[in-house]
Amino acid sequence: MIENREMRDKLRKWREENCRNSEQIVDVGEELISEHASKLGDDIWIIYEQVMIAALDCSRDDLALTCLQELEKQFSDSHRVKRLSGMRLEALERYDEANKDYDAILQDDPTNTAARKRKISILKAQGKSAEAIRELNEYLEQFVGDQEAWHELSELYINEHDYGKAAFCLEELMMTNPHNHLYCEQYAEVKYTQGGLENLELSRKYFAQALRLNNRNMRALFGLYMSASHIAASPKVSAKVKKDNMKYAAWAATQINRAYKYTDTLKRHIVHLGGHAEAAMKQYPLPVFDSGWLVAGPRRTNAP
Amino acid sequence: MGEVELSCRAYVKMYLHCCLFPRCSINGLLLSSSTAGDAVCVTDCVPLLHSHLSLAPITQLALTQVDVWCSQTQQRIVGYYQANACVSDSSPTPCALKIADKISEQFENAVLLMLDGSKMSADYRVPPIVMYERKDSRWTLKDKHTIMLRQWEETRAIAGQMLDSGDHSLLVDFDSHLDDITKDWTNQKLNNKIAELASPANGSM
Numbered sequence: 001m002i003e004n005r006e007m008r009d010k011l012r013k014w015r016e017e018n019c020r021n022s023e024q025i026v027d028v029g030e031e032l033i034s035e036h037a038s039k040l041g042d043d044i045w046i047i048y049e050q051v052m053i054a055a056l057d058c059s060r061d062d063l064a065l066t067c068l069q070e071l072e073k074q075f076s077d078s079h080r081v082k083r084l085s086g087m088r089l090e091a092l093e094r095y096d097e098a099n100k101d102y103d104a105i106l107q108d109d110p111t112n113t114a115a116r117k118r119k120i121s122i123l124k125a126q127g128k129s130a131e132a133i134r135e136l137n138e139y140l141e142q143f144v145g146d147q148e149a150w151h152e153l154s155e156l157y158i159n160e161h162d163y164g165k166a167a168f169c170l171e172e173l174m175m176t177n178p179h180n181h182l183y184c185e186q187y188a189e190v191k192y193t194q195g196g197l198e199n200l201e202l203s204r205k206y207f208a209q210a211l212r213l214n215n216r217n218m219r220a221l222f223g224l225y226m227s228a229s230h231i232a233a234s235p236k237v238s239a240k241v242k243k244d245n246m247k248y249a250a251w252a253a254t255q256i257n258r259a260y261k262y263t264d265t266l267k268r269h270i271v272h273l274g275g276h277a278e279a280a281m282k283q284y285p286l287p288v289f290d291s292g293w294l295v296a297g298p299r300r301t302n303a304p
Numbered sequence: 305m306g307e308v309e310l311s312c313r314a315y316v317k318m319y320l321h322c323c324l325f326p327r328c329s330i331n332g333l334l335l336s337s338s339t340a341g342d343a344v345c346v347t348d349c350v351p352l353l354h355s356h357l358s359l360a361p362i363t364q365l366a367l368t369q370v371d372v373w374c375s376q377t378q379q380r381i382v383g384y385y386q387a388n389a390c391v392s393d394s395s396p397t398p399c400a401l402k403i404a405d406k407i408s409e410q411f412e413n414a415v416l417l418m419l420d421g422s423k424m425s426a427d428y429r430v431p432p433i434v435m436y437e438r439k440d441s442r443w444t445l446k447d448k449h450t451i452m453l454r455q456w457e458e459t460r461a462i463a464g465q466m467l468d469s470g471d472h473s474l475l476v477d478f479d480s481h482l483d484d485i486t487k488d489w490t491n492q493k494l495n496n497k498i499a500e501l502a503s504p505a506n507g508s509m
């Protein structure tokens with residue numbers, strides 16, 4: 001009895017957090033369904049749905065089909081189940097048939113966002129990025145508050161190296177989620193990648209903002225160090241800007257060293273290196289932030 | 305251009321990296337601890353990212369950190385590997401070419417290795433890799449006969465065994481390290497496990 005409850009709670013938690021730990025879901029879900037189906041009450045349908053999607057993700061078509069058939073028996077005309085049927089076809093790479101399913105749903109209900117998103121996912125799976133981007137943009141004109149879609153679009157743009165448009169998507173996300181440190185940090189990374197003094201200064205500001213929201217975000221901390229160092233090293237900045245950025249960089253460097261000291265990772269590495277311990281300790285303050293890879297051109301010409 | 309040899313340790317870690325993040329594009333660096341002549345001997349690899357491969361900051365950071373570690377451990381960066389999320393397309397992306405270019409600035413005989421997801425099913429017999437080398441400023445396909453994997457059958461067996469026993473969850477890439485800096489991106493634990501599996505005869509006394 002206890003086991004049953006535990007498993008159900010786990011599945012619920014994963015549903016609520018939208019985790020994609022499909023292997024675990026299949027493990028727990030399959031057992032729950034086969035051993036305890038009668039005790040699940042109405043919960044069973046949502047569990048079938050969850051397990052089915054996870055099963056597709058793990059290429060467990062047998063399990064997916066079982067779940068789908070149970071759902072189809074119970075909810076014969078449901079759009080929600082039809083979408084699941086479409087997803088199964090997608091997993092089997094039968095994209096044309098899947099699209100037919102989704103088009104049928106949309107004809108019945110043009111506002112069905114799930115079907116539209118599946119169609120866009122198919123374009124992505126087929127490598128048709130430009131079309132996926134176009135469709136997603138159209139979708140967002142209608143459903144401007146869909147966070148998941150904005151984030152998906154930013155990812156698509158990043159893959160296409162269209163950083164300006166990726167930044168725009170992240171700006172939308174930051175506006176509606178001002179406390180989310182991850183969006184700030186991603187935005188900063190995009191700006192940094194775009195390069196140029198203005199973008200670097202923006203990236204530094206947003207790395208700093210991400211840190212304000214979450215002072216343990218290591219990417220933001222490193223990002224702050226790197227962007228500030230770059231700015232300080234630029235010949236185009238005033239002496240004051242140079243000085244300020246060197247201060248920011250130094251601050252970030254101290255925080256980084258502190259973080260590593262407390263984790264003991266450093267010591268482990270040095271111990272592994274054997275006799276070089278002392279020298280490495282002295283050197284470590286910031287050898288990694290030597291300009292070598294940050295600035296174009298080789299740093300060393302001699303082999304180790 | 306010379307021969308390239310891929311060690312068991314390097315191959316297994318790349319393979320486990322792919323298995324740990326089957327839905328993402330992943331990449332990493334290829335390292336060598338030997339400086340012998342013309343042949344490039346890839347003795348190890350460092351898994352780097354599983355998200356936003358084309359964004360600069362973390363890539364630059366990782367390259368710098370690995371570079372320093374290499375200089376302290378008598379290794380050097382000799383190549384780059386990547387596996388695309390989209391299984392049907394194993395061609396190098398612009399970002400792969402860019403990073404490989406950067407590596408070849410420091411090491412003339414650098415290699416670019418793409419893992420072919422479509423060939424990674426349990427019954428594959430051939431190494432699921434495609435290698436490129438730099439000729440006349442372009443990355444061209446390397447002649448298969450110049451790529452060597454010593455004891456391929458044994459390597460393949462070890463990779464499969466570690467996947468089955470869930471060891472891929474032990475692998476730490478640079479991305480994971482940034483999420484939790486107590487995790488070791490040099491993967492010493494995994495290296496030891498691989499070494500154990502590779503030589504049971506010489507093993508424990």
